[in-house]
Amino acid sequence: MKKVAATPGRPGRLEIYQHYTGKKKVIILLMSLLTAILAVLAINSGGMDLNPFQVVMAILGQGNPVSDVVIWNIRLPRVMAGVIAGAGLSVAGCVMQNNLRNPLASPSTLGISNAAAFGANMAIIVFGAGSIQSASTDAVIINNPYIVTITAFMWSIIATMIIILLARFRDFSPEAMILAGVAISSLFSAGIILIQYFAQDTQIAAVVFWTFGDLGRASWREVIIMGILVGLAIIYFMLMRWDYNALDSGEETAKGLGVNVARVRLGGMLVSSLITAAAVSFLGIIGFIGLVGPQIMRRVIGGDHRFLIPASALMGALILLASDIMARTIITPIVLPVGAITSFLGAPLFLYLLARGYKRR
């Protein structure tokens, strides 16, 4: 073909477009700033009376020994876990919604959360990793959290592999993946019921406690593992962002633009499942973020994955941080389950944006 010469048309047009994309970059920048502010507020909130200045000084290594211990050993891992898990769950939802061509897809669509819960049930009830201690401030404790985490993670990965193997027969079509996910989800739910049927009351209490989802379970070790996984996942998703944009235009159009659709879907689902498995196994079930985070940002920033992926990650982090602050402060000293708060915060916001419609510019 006679190649189209790269001569500028009307010079103003490109500048207008660049201004338009520049606005999206500003939104992402503001969200990053907001995440940092909320993180400081989240570290600041809790039983020990601190102010944001002391928090910042402690993070910079200039705090006093007591605040250093509280911030570095308790609050910072919790807040970092919130930022990372919120970003991971939300970005996984964003990619799943694209890959499965379904706006209702989220990390729980493929039954990964149910598989993790099944693993936790098995660890607590069959392997005896949980019990009740009435003298403790927390009535229910998990004796051996690592067995619970490892078993939950293992079953999440098994579920992912089964879904991918099943979907492979149908060339990774979205329908095949969703149906396989529904089937696997229901299978693990049945497994949970059966295990719980034969369990003691104390074990069931421990399992219910695990499923609540709690950022306080994360130590630096979990934060680092999750951080590496989510960080690598976001880099991978960003590398694939043009493929996801092409996929949004329809499968045939994407193939016509050179996208290997089956491979893109396999990669997207595998990586999304992996970060979901890590988040759920380490922290318990935190619902709604994977659905609501990307959907909110789709309405605010549009469907272009160049901007939607980082914006979804930041929105997930913001929702989980805000939820954790509320969970810890509404009826202090009782800490409410953060999973319930994410839904309380996310649902009305989501409904508001839905009613308001898409933002035009």
Added chain:
Amino acid sequence: MILSVQGLEFRYPGRAVFQDFDFTVERGECLAILGTNGVGKSTLLKCLNRILKPRAGVVYIEKAEISKLSRTELAQRVGYVAQKHENIRCTVFDAVLLGRKPYIKWDVSRRDQEITNRVLKILELEDYSLRYLDELSGGELQKVVIARALVQEPDLLLLDEPTSNLDLKNQLEVINIVKKVVKGQQIAAIVTMHDLNLAIRFADKFMFLKNGNIFAAGGLEVMTPENVESVYAVPVTIERWRDVPVVVPQ
């Protein structure tokens, strides 16, 4: 010769769609694929673009066998406009810029943006560049997807019923744009169509498909009442209006 197809065969499980297809397309040429619904027109286009994998046969684009090209390399040579396309929520500029996907490494370059801008100008879409796709009419939307295929800088354009669902004005506008680009840039276009009179207006060559075979292929000489009646099972006469043949169903 820009495209050469030899012994192409495609079948779905238990059903042959077409077999032993041999044809060529030259630069600057528009080929209209004609035939009844379900005869395999769209399937043929998808086989030329490796969206579907043929059972047998080879397809050469500029002497390169398409099965040996990577998907990206193929997308740099063949632009495809599907019959159905999703109305994604993005601006016209972004939708057309997506056509540069086979060339984009990490991010869009200035050149990608300039080519997009240039094609938008050729298709008279530049005033719509920041409009959202769901604000466009059917004709404007069709021009956007053609623009997306053009920014791929292809040697060959494959258009699957580009004029279906368009009113008369938009039908003429779309085919005139494609014809202008094909002639002006000396590329080639293969278009599936149902309207025989529109095909006569648009194409240099015609290929009638029937029962999984090429029933007739060639220039205007194949547009005979016998061929049309045999393919569509509708008796027609061919009238002439200002030296242009017009197919009139009886």
